[in-house]
Amino acid sequence: MMAPTRNAWSAIVRSPLGATALVLMVLVALTAILGPVIWGPQAEQVDPTAVTQGPSAAHLLGTDTLGRDVLARVLVATRLSVVLAVIAVLIGVIAGSLLGMAPSVLPRWAGRPIAGFVNIAVAFPGLLLALFFAVIFGVGTTGSVLAIGLAMAPQFARLTQTLSAAIAGRDFIAAAQVAGVSRFRILFRHILPNIGEPLIVNATVAAGSALLAFAGLSFLGLGVQVPEYDWGRLLGEGLNRIYLNPAAALGPAVAVIIAGLAFNLLGETAAAALGGRSGRRRHRLPAVAQPAPRDAGTVPAQVDGDDVVLLVDDLRVSFPTPAGWVTPVRGVSFAVGRGEAIGVVGESGSGKSLTALAAARLIEQPGHVSAAGLDFCGVPVLTTSERTLRPLLGTSLAMVFQDPMTSFNPTRRIGAQLAEAASEHQDITRRAARERAVERLQSVRVPAAARRAHQYPHEFSGGMRQRAMIAMGLMNHPKLIIADEPTTALDVTVQRQVLQLLDRVRRDTDAAILLISHDIAVVSQTCDRVLVMYAGRIVEDLPAADLHSAARHPYTRALLEVVPELDTDRSLPLRTIPGRPPAPGAFPVGCAYADRCPLATAVCREKDPALVADDAGRRVACWHPVTATPAPVREEEAVR
Incomplete structure (x- = not known):
């Protein structure tokens, strides 16, 4: 101490x-x-x-x-x-x-x-x-x-x-x-x-x-x-x-x-x-640094205004430290439409989870959240009172966390915890809430749902707990499901089942999904659109169908290149991205990826590029975006 x-x-x-x-x-x-x-x-x-x-x-x-x-x-x-x-x-x-x-x-x-x-x-x-x-x-x-x-x-x-x-x-x-x-x-x-x-x-x-x-x-x-x-x-x-x-x-x-x-x-x-x-609480810190004027056109225009479920405009999340305020999320802007599946990828520390927590108003003091706009279902999240916002978030927003074991109370039965999610926000009896809990467990394909509802979290396997967590989110009528690394601790077979379940829930309920993951391959196969984050910013935003063919940011290319394929030569070492991401309190002046980027020039180290949209609606923040799909890497080049 x-x-x-x-x-x-x-x-x-x-x-x-x-x-x-x-x-x-x-x-x-x-x-x-x-x-x-x-x-x-x-x-x-x-x-x-x-x-x-x-x-x-x-x-x-x-x-x-x-x-x-x-x-x-x-x-x-x-x-x-x-x-x-x-x-x-x-x-x-x-x-x-x-x-x-x-x-x-x-x-x-x-x-x-x-x-x-x-x-x-x-x-x-x-x-x-x-x-x-x-x-x-x-x-x-x-x-x-x-x-x-x-x-x-x-x-x-x-x-x-x-x-x-x-x-x-x-x-x-x-x-x-x-x-x-x-x-x-x-x-x-x-x-x-x-x-x-x-x-x-x-x-x-x-x-x-x-x-x-x-x-x-x-x-x-x-x-x-x-x-x-x-x-x-x-x-x-x-x-x-x-x-x-x-x-x-x-x-x-x-x-x-x-x-x-x-x-x-x-x-x-x-x-x-x-x-x-x-x-620590009484230590006076400098005021949170005021954000610089945001670049025009940072909010994507692909989503029609009437269908927007979540609108994030110039989001910044800051935390106090003995040396001053640190801002690990700086100027994030995107929109999620009804029924849309958006994947957020990036290395650890890129700000993916903090962005989701800020959108759900789960950043607690002394953290500070600011944004030019942060609206959920048309309601401003930052300026609306908690008493007014709580029923909306409780019924229309569902979160699936990485480790559901820590999200369930180990001393209460699964069915009772699911029923609580409905009885808290809906005018239904306790018996009706428990019957609904069994129905929701059945909808996520939990076998013997009536019996499982009377069991405790430790009696569920990892995949079953994740299914129960999704069922809890479906107890009401969510318009947005935020899944934060929902398959990290699961094996490949169960991972596929959970992803298929999320996709089926999206089709059946028309709920939007914000899927946060380290695995760009999983996101590309599951989502409609991909947001690539690095050092607290979105560096690229493009349709998942164009990810392998039209990715323009060098960091996105690097993430794709390090994914092993079935025909990868096992005699060669696995490819990695050289270097390490900068710490949240030590972001460079220019592009945060410049020190790891093979295309970086002097301008990259002097000024941070803006997130600019092209005619097709794809956005990229890079001074030297890749314009053509690079040729496959030959084995002799990979060895060198």
């Missing part, structure tokens, strides 16, 4: 939570340090003429049975109360950490009894353990410190045990063991530094609980003894005279609350800083 930066700490301190924690901790610390020095003599001064008096100008909380000022004694008791709580927490952290880390480094026969002891001890309430140890160690300050410290040890042991188990399986632990590093060196050099921060956060919060525990033991007479006194002892003395002077009991009670609140807020602040939550 990375240490928080100075900016993160300063941002947290400026927050209401951080500022409150800081003020309270400074107040408690100053009182603990200066209290005995400033108010010590007054707290010990006996005045027989002012015995058990109520609040007055001279004694704001009154006096005790010996005429001593109660407020002064409360302030002086801060040091002992806080110091004892901190010592008890240190004992609990050290003892608990040793017990928790022991199973990770000791032999199995020695570690299992320790883990079992920790599990048994955690089952007992902390206060009960403290009373048990207090009886063993005896009455007094030392016994109370040991009792509370050891009572806190099991919870730290459980925390340390969990954290250590996660670290013990890492590769660097195995490497240290192979290198012959001793178990105790592994414990203190490799495991403990990686779990230190969570322990510190929990120890800070536990200090507040220790204060309350000490007050309880002293109140019962098991803690601090005369002539010493802490807040718990003062609280017990005050309660004996609560009907004569309630303020005498109120003072130490408020002190316990303030100190406990200070430690708990400090723990919350430390957790926010060490976890990077507040620091």
Whole structure:
């Protein structure tokens, strides 16, 4: 875990939570340090003429049975109360950490009894353990410190045990063991530094609980003894005279609350800083870069306005980073017509999935989506309220994800989850929704659909889960199905079945399909039109029928050339595209494909080409588009 930066700490301190924690901790610390020095003599001064008096100008909380000022004694008791709580927490952290880390480094026969002891001890309430140890160690300050410290040890042991188990399986632990590093060196050099921060956060919060525990033991007479006194002892003395002077009991009670609140807020602040939550959220970033004026004619005109299901015009998706905003999707424009199947292809990181998620309004904060136009079924997605847009997206948009196992709730039956998709947006009974779920499973050719509807996701094979995912999308009446890598994890036979199913659904329901895939061959055989994306932009848009014969962008050509054919010579190495795509935060000034393109010239590295449409409606963004189909590569050239 990375240490928080100075900016993160300063941002947290400026927050209401951080500022409150800081003020309270400074107040408690100053009182603990200066209290005995400033108010010590007054707290010990006996005045027989002012015995058990109520609040007055001279004694704001009154006096005790010996005429001593109660407020002064409360302030002086801060040091002992806080110091004892901190010592008890240190004992609990050290003892608990040793017990928790022991199973990770000791032999199995020695570690299992320790883990079992920790599990048994955690089952007992902390206060009960403290009373048990207090009886063993005896009455007094030392016994109370040991009792509370050891009572806190099991919870730290459980925390340390969990954290250590996660670290013990890492590769660097195995490497240290192979290198012959001793178990105790592994414990203190490799495991403990990686779990230190969570322990510190929990120890800070536990200090507040220790204060309350000490007050309880002293109140019962098991803690601090005369002539010493802490807040718990003062609280017990005050309660004996609560009907004569309630303020005498109120003072130490408020002190316990303030100190406990200070430690708990400090723990919350430390957790926010060490976890990077507040620091990242409150860190001021430059505003999202305003998009440059988009090129005219970027939105294709092949789709008639009345048939447009999804219109995307100059879409940009940005995310904040410590160095500023990064825009992995920059200026994407396309339209999807009713009943049309469009494939989106490109290497990983080209922005395909982010484009689909933005169209479905699934980009969450702190991500930022902007567009000159983003309309679904004629409704602007970015400016319409979620309450208005939710019924439209829920009934007219379906998404099929790459791994349906993560999209289904593993604790609920498939039929119930499909039925929920219909009952959420349609006025139908639960029974009717479940009957419809069975019908939809039958429509996607799930065998024994009625029985399968009562099964859980883990009882389905990968192909069946994907079919069930498509069935869930069909529970309503989708006008657009976004399939994000729906066949990546499936074998070739099941992949073909899923693609045929999507095509049949499109023909039967007239729903449009946006198919995202790495496999350009699959897209060319399944879709009507192909969008080729690279580095967050569409570099080519053309009909799938023209893909092999009329592709003009060098990147599209490269994607086609690396697809192996059945007659490919297996003695030759498979062809690849040289180089790597640029990272989203490091896009070059000119064409992003220039460094990998054999046709690149100086202009390609100076200016990004616009996406221009030709007379046939095909669009390409390239300074040197290919004008003729290249000749087949000879074997001797491929070897070179």
